[in-house]
Amino acid sequence: MDANRVTRRRLMQGSGGLLITFSLASAFRQASVVGQEATPTIAPELPEASVTPTVEPGLVATPENQTHQDVQTRDVTGDTVDSWLEIDASGNITVYSGKVELGTGLRTALTQIVAEELDVPFARVTMIMGDTARTPDQGTTAGSKSIQVAGPVLRQAAAEARLILLTRASERLGVPADDLQVKEGVVSTLGGEDRSVPYGELVAEPFEREVTGEAPEKPPASYVLVGQPIQRVDIPPKLTGGEAYVQDVRLDGMLHGRVVRPFVRTMEGIGATLQNFDDSAAREIPGVVQVVRNGNFIGVVAEREEQAITAAKAIKVEWAFGDPLPAINQIHDLLREMPVNEDEGGEIVRNGDVEGALGVAAQSVEATYRFASQAHAMMGPSCAVADVRPDGATIYTQSQNVFNQGRTLADLLGLAPEKVHTIFREGSGCYGHSGFDDVAADAAMLSQAVGRPVRVQWMRADEFAWEPKSPPMTMDLRGGLDDRGSIIAWDYEVWTPTHNTRPGGDASSVLAGQLKEPPAAMFEVGYGGGDRNAPTNYSFPNNRVTVHWVETPPLRPSALRSLGGLANATANELFMDEMAAAAGADPVEFRLRHLYDPRAIDVITKAAEAAGWDARPSGPSATPAADGGLVKGRGIAFARYETEYAYAAVVAEVEVDPSKGNVRVTRAVVGHDCGLIINPDGLTNQIEGNVIQGTGRALKEEVTWDEHLVTSLDWSGYHILTFPEVPTIEVALIDRPEEDALGAGEPAICPVPAAIGNAIFDATGVRMRTMPFTPERVLEALGSAAS
Amino acid sequence: MAMLRQGDLEITVNGQSHMVEAAAETPLLYVLRNELKLNAAKFGCGLSQCGACTVHVDGEAVRSCIYPVSDAAGKQVTTLEGLGTLEDPHPIQQAFLDEQAAQCGYCIPGMMMTAVAFLNQNDQPSEADIRQALAGNLCRCGTHVRIIRAVQRAADTMA
Numbered sequence: 001m002d003a004n005r006v007t008r009r010r011l012m013q014g015s016g017g018l019l020i021t022f023s024l025a026s027a028f029r030q031a032s033v034v035g036q037e038a039t040p041t042i043a044p045e046l047p048e049a050s051v052t053p054t055v056e057p058g059l060v061a062t063p064e065n066q067t068h069q070d071v072q073t074r075d076v077t078g079d080t081v082d083s084w085l086e087i088d089a090s091g092n093i094t095v096y097s098g099k100v101e102l103g104t105g106l107r108t109a110l111t112q113i114v115a116e117e118l119d120v121p122f123a124r125v126t127m128i129m130g131d132t133a134r135t136p137d138q139g140t141t142a143g144s145k146s147i148q149v150a151g152p153v154l155r156q157a158a159a160e161a162r163l164i165l166l167t168r169a170s171e172r173l174g175v176p177a178d179d180l181q182v183k184e185g186v187v188s189t190l191g192g193e194d195r196s197v198p199y200g201e202l203v204a205e206p207f208e209r210e211v212t213g214e215a216p217e218k219p220p221a222s223y224v225l226v227g228q229p230i231q232r233v234d235i236p237p238k239l240t241g242g243e244a245y246v247q248d249v250r251l252d253g254m255l256h257g258r259v260v261r262p263f264v265r266t267m268e269g270i271g272a273t274l275q276n277f278d279d280s281a282a283r284e285i286p287g288v289v290q291v292v293r294n295g296n297f298i299g300v301v302a303e304r305e306e307q308a309i310t311a312a313k314a315i316k317v318e319w320a321f322g323d324p325l326p327a328i329n330q331i332h333d334l335l336r337e338m339p340v341n342e343d344e345g346g347e348i349v350r351n352g353d354v355e356g357a358l359g360v361a362a363q364s365v366e367a368t369y370r371f372a373s374q375a376h377a378m379m380g381p382s383c384a385v386a387d388v389r390p391d392g393a394t395i396y397t398q399s400q401n402v403f404n405q406g407r408t409l410a411d412l413l414g415l416a417p418e419k420v421h422t423i424f425r426e427g428s429g430c431y432g433h434s435g436f437d438d439v440a441a442d443a444a445m446l447s448q449a450v451g452r453p454v455r456v457q458w459m460r461a462d463e464f465a466w467e468p469k470s471p472p473m474t475m476d477l478r479g480g481l482d483d484r485g486s487i488i489a490w491d492y493e494v495w496t497p498t499h500n501t502r503p504g505g506d507a508s509s510v511l512a513g514q515l516k517e518p519p520a521a522m523f524e525v526g527y528g529g530g531d532r533n534a535p536t537n538y539s540f541p542n543n544r545v546t547v548h549w550v551e552t553p554p555l556r557p558s559a560l561r562s563l564g565g566l567a568n569a570t571a572n573e574l575f576m577d578e579m580a581a582a583a584g585a586d587p588v589e590f591r592l593r594h595l596y597d598p599r600a601i602d603v604i605t606k607a608a609e610a611a612g613w614d615a616r617p618s619g620p621s622a623t624p625a626a627d628g629g630l631v632k633g634r635g636i637a638f639a640r641y642e643t644e645y646a647y648a649a650v651v652a653e654v655e656v657d658p659s660k661g662n663v664r665v666t667r668a669v670v671g672h673d674c675g676l677i678i679n680p681d682g683l684t685n686q687i688e689g690n691v692i693q694g695t696g697r698a699l700k701e702e703v704t705w706d707e708h709l710v711t712s713l714d715w716s717g718y719h720i721l722t723f724p725e726v727p728t729i730e731v732a733l734i735d736r737p738e739e740d741a742l743g744a745g746e747p748a749i750c751p752v753p754a755a756i757g758n759a760i761f762d763a764t765g766v767r768m769r770t771m772p773f774t775p776e777r778v779l780e781a782l783g784s785a786a787s
Numbered sequence: 788m789a790m791l792r793q794g795d796l797e798i799t800v801n802g803q804s805h806m807v808e809a810a811a812e813t814p815l816l817y818v819l820r821n822e823l824k825l826n827a828a829k830f831g832c833g834l835s836q837c838g839a840c841t842v843h844v845d846g847e848a849v850r851s852c853i854y855p856v857s858d859a860a861g862k863q864v865t866t867l868e869g870l871g872t873l874e875d876p877h878p879i880q881q882a883f884l885d886e887q888a889a890q891c892g893y894c895i896p897g898m899m900m901t902a903v904a905f906l907n908q909n910d911q912p913s914e915a916d917i918r919q920a921l922a923g924n925l926c927r928c929g930t931h932v933r934i935i936r937a938v939q940r941a942a943d944t945m946a
Contacts, residue, residue: 232889235892239880239892239899240867256821305821306813379837428829429893688930692931720925723935
């Protein structure tokens with residue numbers, strides 16, 4: 001037997017026979033701590049569970065009992081304590097969060113924060129997330145910002161509530177508040193006197209106070225829930241077929257819809273207009289309720305899902321396409337020639353005299369990097385359920401921003417914004433702005449047409465065709481070294497489309513709004529995300545960063561995990577390695593040479609130590625160890641998220657097959673510092689996901705298109721990492737309880753492709769500068785190097 | 788194009804027999820999700836490429852998104868709901884919980900169904916065996932290392 005495998009028997013022996021197992025049912029009700037069986041001492045004394053489920057109860061929604069008119073109206077201002085949380089007479093707490101669970105563990109982490117600050121058992125806290133009728137508008141759940149932005153808001157609301165409760169308890173008990181303590185939701189007198197009152201007896205009246213921001217917060221040193229690897233509350237229903245997803249919403253009288261359009265998504269819709277349309281065959285299909293046509297918007301609604309799918313295929317359409325898409329094999333050069341927005345971008349960093357320093361440099365290096373267009377590629381295609389009536393609408397959606405989606409759908413449907421009630425339900429992991437807002441618009445259009453609830457889930461090709469994409473980017477770098485091997489000049493220039501076209505209230509920001517007749521006026525495009533991590537955190541005496549915002553991306557772009565941060569960090573860190581090689585320096589030491597921020601230095605050092613970094617200048621040794629023809633290498637890369645938030649360094653080890661060009665990442669080691677850690681196991685889960693998704697994006701992922709259409713339409717055309725290709729992953733966390741908790745959903749992906757590219761150089765001596773590093777590109781690079 | 792006909796079909800799912808209204812060629816997935824209101828099997832691709840819809844038919848893992856419901860007649864269909872519940876989980880479910888082997892979780896039911904069919908054939912798998920057994924199941928969140936650990940843990944428990 002494999003000696004490394006931990007058996008149940010050994011676990012029992014290891015914990016002195018005290019095997020604590022949690023059933024799924026008990027996990028659903030009480031806080032369970034990851035790894036508790038093996039090392040029970042790391043767990044705090046977790047309080048007795050309440051029977052309150054910590055996930056919102058199953059859907060009971062029907063058109064009869066949950067339309068917009070019937071939803072409880074409550075204070076959603078976010079200004080008051082009551083708008084954030086309620087405590088009932090049993091002491092159970094309901095938190096109202098405008099941020100939503102995207103499969104990252106946010107529900108659990110925010111629950112830990114609130115329970116901690118209120119001194120109540122974890123299981124007492126239930127969280128309602130993303131509901132325009134019930135939760136404050138906290139904007140988009142994105143950008144790795146929920147813990148760092150929403151965490152402090154809820155902590156302060158909870159602290160304010162605790163302060164009010166202590167005041168009320170003081171009055172009730174006739175004891176100064178300073179002489180009171182709270183344990184597990186019960187306020188009691190300090191010292192021997194046995195006088196106490198539970199929270200539930202102090203909440204007959206609402207809080208009726210604004211969140212002042214001045215309530216005292218618990219010192220991190222006293223935390224018992226924050227910092228613990230509490231099991232995620234959203235997982236048990238996902239493991240047992242619970243109603244966990246928007247895909248599982250079933251309303252009474254609900255019909256199924258599908259939409260018909262060409263497999264492409266441009267800035268202004270589909271780049272085509274309907275020429276011929278024949279729905280006669282579709283209308284003959286049993287169960288078809290209605291074929292809906294409104295301008296270029298075409299859909300079909302049927303009693304059963306498979307009928308809607310069959311009918312959509314039976315609708316005969318011919319489209320007239322406009323200008324062809326820019327050629328994919330030239331796209332990175334074409335980006336330089338496309339019109340750029342003159343109001344935005346330009347030189348966003350200018351320190352010293354870059355040209356002068358390059359002129360006197362002992363050595364100079366130049367390189368161009370190209371990053372492909374990539375897809376969110378959700379496992380479950382976008383889905384929504386809409387119930388649109390003449391007097392209002394209810395939408396179940398996995399949108400990252402139900403508030404803006406509500407406003408956008410109101411514009412689309414011709415309803416007042418307050419008449420559109422959007423309710424978040426989890427979907428498949430999205431990693432950014434995928435098709436969820438568009439599919440909600442599709443469902444809403446179809447529901448409005450038939451006057452009944454309609455569920456739409458896009459098909460696989462629909463998702464790949466119509467989701468907004470991470471756009472292609474081109475990066476030019478020039479650098480100069482002095483005669484001691486320090487960088488004296490750094491010149492970075494990037495050509496990027498915007499990475500953010502999220503709906504903000506205009507119907508034209510969803511596909512249906514662009515296709516209907518008359519089409520909604522084109523929404524104003526903002527420019528953002530493409531400049532993320534274009535500047536580095538290194539200290540260069542002469543440094544220039546120039547951003548060109550390309551106005552005409554081939555396909556509709558929008559936010560995908562870290563936005564432009566991935567391509568920019570990749571280019572910067574690949575080039576940093578090229579500079580290190582030119583300086584004849586070890587890549588770790590070379591990076592540290594140019595850093596002053598102790599946290600940046602720590603995270604790189606931590607990753608290198610954890611990996612057992614082989615310190616030496618990179619490049620293949622004279623006599624590569626033959627291992628079936630494979631050559632091995634290691635590389636490192638570092639990035640600070642958006643150059644100002646969490647820190648991540650990644651060491652990658654690769655095996656390259658020079659005969660086939662295949663690259664396998666065998667091991668990845670991550671150093672990670674996101675300040676105060678709320679839940680170390682949830683955090684590790686996110687970091688592992690970043691490494692695996694980042695490895696796929698480095699090696700395999702590429703959206704493709706032809707003259708008019710996207711051609712990467714299924715999993716045989718868009719390749720993500722598979723089980724045999726997944727590296728072993730080690731995560732070295734740096735916890736800084738006295739620092740702000742920073743988001744961790746995205747930082748660790750940023751250094752991954754460069755760490756891999758740098759390891760490929762170490763293995764082969766060849767610089768890969770076009771992502772993804774496909775076998776074809778590796779072979780081509782090896783061939784160029786040999787010739 | 789084949790006409791969808793009202794079927795007169797009986798299938799057995801998780802030990803219970805059901806009269807199915809769907810036409811014979813309807814993929815089993817839609818019957819499970821929409822007629823029987825079983826949530827675990829997911830629509831991922833409809834092309835048998837991703838594994839999110841995996842269920843067991845007579846103990847074998849099949850992709851229900853392309854499996855005609857009529858082919859299930861006279862056979863035992865098992866979905867994740869048939870393996871275990873919140874109160875009485877199957878070892879694979881308990882293992883996934885213990886390892887916290889989910890992020891969004893959308894692919895996970897298919898992972899568990901594939902894994903159980905595999906473990907029934909190989910109760911002492913190596914890590915490489917598990918990776919190969921799950922090679923046709925896709926996960927976009929990057930939960931693979933936890934899934935591998937969970938399947939190993941389940942193998943230990945089930946052995």
